[in-house]
Amino acid sequence: MTPDLIYGLTGIAVFAIGLVGALCAQDRLRRVLALKLCSVGAGFLLVVGAWRTPSAAPDPVPHALVITGIVVMVSATAVALALIRRLKSLEAEDDD
Amino acid sequence: MMIDPLTLSIFVPLFGAILTFVFPRVATVSALLAVLGTCGAVFVLALKILAAGEVLVPLGGWAPPLGITLRADGLSVAMLAMTALVGLLVSLGALESLRDLRQRQYFWPLWLLLLTGMNGVYLSTDLFNLYVMIEVIALGAVGLTVLSGTREAVRAGLEYMYASILGALLFLMGVGFIYLQIGRLDFAGLIAAEASGATSAALALMVVGLLLKTALFPLHFWLPAAHxxxxxPASALLSGLVVKAALYIFLRLSTYMPLPDETLVTLIGALGAGAVLWGGVQALRTERLKLLVAWSTVVQIGLIFIAFARAGQAGLTESWKAAAVLILAHGMAKAAMFLAAGRIKDEVGHDRIADLDKSEIRPTLAQFTFAIAAISLIGLPPSLGFIGKWSLMEGAMAAGYWHWVAVTMIGTLMSVAYFSRVFAGFLRFDRMRGELSEHKGWALADVAPLTLAAAAISLGLMAAPILSFIELGYPFGAAP
Amino acid sequence: MSDPFLLFDLLLAGAVIALAIATLTVRDLFAAIILFVIFGLLSALAWVRLSAPDVALAEAAIGTGVTGALLLKTLHHLRYVTGSLGTNAVESLSPVQPVPAGVSWANAAFCGLITLGLATAFLGAPHAGPGLEGLVAEAMPASGVSHPVTGVLLNFRAYDTLMEVVVLLAAVIAVWQIERGLSDAPAPALGEVWEGFARLTLPAIIVVGTYLLWKGSEAPGGAFQGGAVLAAVGLMLLLSRLYVPRPAHRAVARWAFVLGTGVFAGVALLVASGGRVAFEYPLEHAKTLILLIEGLVTISIAVTLAALFHGREPVAVPAERGDNDA
Structure with missing residues (x-):
């Protein structure tokens, strides 16, 4: 049981949990949370791919990729949330 | 002072987007200049490809797998050229149809960012770079989807956003598995990789993600409402261009990471058949014109996948050409049709198919455009759509896969049927008494879709040069 | 098996998974967001353990901090719009079309199968396997920076990073577009203590952000982490109402959004027009160029993230008469 094994499986589990949530969640906000879980799961996998036995330095390329991925994900999340806010306002207007 | 045309075809629209966003007052002019500049860069690139077959640009001077290399060959330049042509004409059409000032102010930067992303996809040779590019496309596309600001559009845009993010994340997870297995992300590395559990998992994740993004049945649920x-103009870009980016990546991947067995190729073809039949039924039932056009996109995407699978695994070295021709044909014809449908809706005031013939106004030119675009989508000669469908059926027959021929024939009949519903609305049976005013004058908004539709038809006459062009640089043979 | 870290790893992994499940199953949405934030921080901790401090910093600051703030703001808006601002627990404020239970179970079972497949594939993949660290180490002397992750981000894969900033730009344009003309929910009041705290901590945060940026060329840190920390300044300014965006600020904001992208892309093209390819910085100027790009990208990231939090474009809402520019 090395850390890469433990956290690699953790990442896959988190990705799968997010996937279930993205497909089954009954609330718009929670779907965004689920998708965010998926992205963290993918991040785990890449970080694990960069890990080397403690004496060696890790591979910097996946680290850079995950940082990029995090920024991309926050952008997408912001747009999804803006859509949720706008849609709720429009729905509330129509109900009045 | 010579910057290579690959870099330019990505950076020109990018700078265009920045300028249109920072200087909204001159947005229209700078946007048109940027699109024209992109067309110029693609043209120069096409000449280079004709001479050299393929062009490589190792960005930063770092060769892969450390750096990212841009690569152009016949197929990628054909996609770039189609994108540039459709983009230019849709931009011209948008000049008139986007009357709302605020809509226009946001249309240009979003569309130019979208163009940046698509050109980036067609030139990329790196998996992670493709992930970033499809996100650029996704955000631009969602922004365009909700441009009208109506409740339906925002709701559809949100569904589209969920599907887009999920598709991209599935792709990213696949990228993670690839890196785990081979420690690099460039296409050359993919080709050299031996098949293993991790590469199969990666391929499955990436393909499902891409199919979700390109809306292959049954993952098409987000598309009709969004488009x-x-x-x-946004519909034209979304339907004509955006779904093609994921399709293109799929075509590339299927060559660099061969699908492990015949069943999968058949499955993909079967999903395509499902799209053709289900989309056809929905197009026959829908009450609104634009929805009908959107369902026709679902059908056409299905058709492209049937073309891909037409001769099974052994036929893939030829089948991708049929798929590529259908992609090009659909891009032009569908953009033309959506623009025309938008004109009809604008002039008639609604897009209920049943009441199209009750209108006081006849948008003759738009109706004419719609009809020619339909010729290419149905696949009548001499259109480019016909060439694509013909080569689909020819390949299927040669391989003895008659079921694909049968599905294609049924799909064709259905498309005749659902487009006829619209044509019937164009003809007047004097249900409307009183003055009949014809649309007068040649508006720019009419010329643009008409040109596109005419191109979709007439390029069918140039099928042979197009087919030999997309083979330049051996997109599907030698290593990149 | 005698590794003292083993127990820690197992506990942390278990906590991460449990929190992920709890985020999706807890009834109250506010609780779900808080659980998500804890989940993100623990994930970042796990990444520190996997010797990825840069990634951990970015995840904590952006993936968890900024994302959490965005989620809370949205929840606040939904509560305001639905008139449930004062009430306590809310299970759902924006239900989607209900998925039939059967479909849900089928999906869950499907996902279970996928997990098994992925786990098998993962166990079969090489461990501590092939990578690019050798190539990166070889090329570092020619990169102009000394921290490998910064070298990858701003030199070897600078094109990706440029496009990532483009994604951020696309996001802010899209958000402005989506929320145009939307009136905002009144910002939650911070209270006096918080405001005082905000005033006191702002300078400190700015210093930390700048330090992270500066350290980025040789140690963990860099434009994204620095930008996120500076964005926190923006969030506090917005929340404490020390800064209120006005229509007249739009032009400046637009420039700030595009600054990083524009200079990044401009330098790339400039280099390309000098007979090299894009992003091929001459070695003698590489450090200067990268620092310049990183600094401006940091500013753009900070302003953009803060703007994403604020949401709608600041326009004069009631007296809107077709204005199209600041």
Whole structure:
């Protein structure tokens, strides 16, 4: 049981949990949370791919990729949330 | 002072987007200049490809797998050229149809960012770079989907956003598995990789993600509402261009990471058949014109996948050409049709198919455009759509896969049927008494879709040079 | 098996998974967001353990901090719009079309199968396997920076990073577009203590952000982490109402959004027009160029993230008469 094994499986589990949530969640906000879980799961996998036995330095390329991925994900999340806010306002207007 | 045309075809629209966003007052002019500049860069690139076959640009001077290399060959330049042509004409059409000032102010930067992303996809040779590019496309596309700001559009845009993010994340997870297995992300590395559990998992994740993004049945659920509720120029870009980016990546991947067995190729073809039949039924039932056009996109995407699978695994070295021709044909014809549908809706005031013939106004030119675009989508000669469908059926027959021929024939009949519903609405049976005013004058908004539709038809006459062009640089043979 | 870290790893992994499940199953949405934030921080901790401090910093600051703030703001808006601002627990404020239970179970079972497949594939993949660290180490002397992750981000894969900033730009344009003309929910009041705290901590945060940026060329840190920390300044300014965006600020904001992208892309093209390819910085100027790009990208990231939090474009809402520019 090395850390890469433990956290690699953790990442896959988190990705799968997010996937279930993205497909089954009954609330718009929670779907965004689920998708965010998926992205963290993918991040785990890449970080694990960069890990080397403690004496060696890790591979910097996946680290850079995950940082990029995090920024991309926050952008997408912001747009999804803006859509949720706008849609709720429009729905509330129509109900009045 | 010579910057290579690959870099330019990505950076020119990018700078265009920045300028249109920072200087909204001159947005239209700078946007048109940027699109024209992109067309110029693609043209120069096409000449280079004709001479050299393929062009490589190792960005930063770092060769892969450390750096990212841009690569152009016949197929990628054909996609770039189609994108540039459709983009230019849709931009011209948008000049008139986007009357709302605020809509226009946001249309240009979003569309130019979208163009940046698509050109980036067609030139990329790196998996992670493709992930970033499809996100650029996704955000631009969702922004365009909700441009009209109506409740339906925002709701459809949100569904589209969920599907887009999920598709991209599935792709990213696949990228993670690839890196785990081979420690690099460039296409050359993919080709050299031996098949293993991790590469199969990666391929499965990436393909499902891409199919979700390109809306292959049954993952098409987000598409009809998104494409039908957007404003006309946005619909034209979304349906004509955006879904093609994921399709293109799929075509590339299927060559660099061969699908492990025949069943999968058949499955993909079967999903395509499902799209053709289900989309056809929905197009026959829908009451609104733009929704019908959107369902026709679902059908056409299915058709492209049937073309891909037409001769099974052994036939893939030839089948991709049929798929590529259908992609090009659909891009032009569908953009033309959405623009025309938008014109009809604008002039008639609604897009209920049943009441199209009750209108006081006849948008003759738009109706004519719609009809020619339909010729290419149905696949009548001499259109480019016909060439694509013909080569699909020819390949299927040669391989003895008659079921694909049968599905294609049924799909064709259905498309005749659902487009006829619209044509019937164009003809007047004097249900409307009183003055009949014809649309007068040649508006720019009419010329643009008409040109596109005419191109979709007439390029069918140039099928042979197009087919030999997309083979330049051996997109599907030698290593990149 | 005698590794003292083993127990820690197992506990942390278990906590991460449990929190992920709890985020999706807890009834109250506010609780779900808080659980998500804890989940993100623990994930970042796990990444520190996997010797990825840069990634951990970015995840904590952006993936968890900024994302959490965005989620809370949205929840606040939904509560305001639905008139449930004062009430306590809310299970759902924006239900989607209900998925039939059967479909849900089928999906869950499907996902279970996928997990098994992925786990098998993962166990079969090489461990501590092939990578690019050798190539990176070889090329570092020619990169102009000394921290490998910064070298990858701003030199070897600078094109990706440029496009990532483009994604951020696309996001802010899209958000402005989506929320145009939307009136905002009144910002939650911070209270006096918080405001005082905000005033006191702002300078400190700015210093930390700048330090992270500066350290980025040789140690963990860099434009994204620095930008996120500076964005926190923006969030506090917005929340404490020390800064209120006005229509007249739009032009400046637009420039700030595009600054990083524009200079990044401009330098790339400039280099390309000098007979090299894009992003091929001449070695003698590489450090200067990268620092310049990183600094401006940091500013753009900070302003953009803060703007994403604020949401709608600041326009004069009631007296809107077709204005199209600041």
């Amino acid at each position: 039908a509720n957007a404003t006309a």
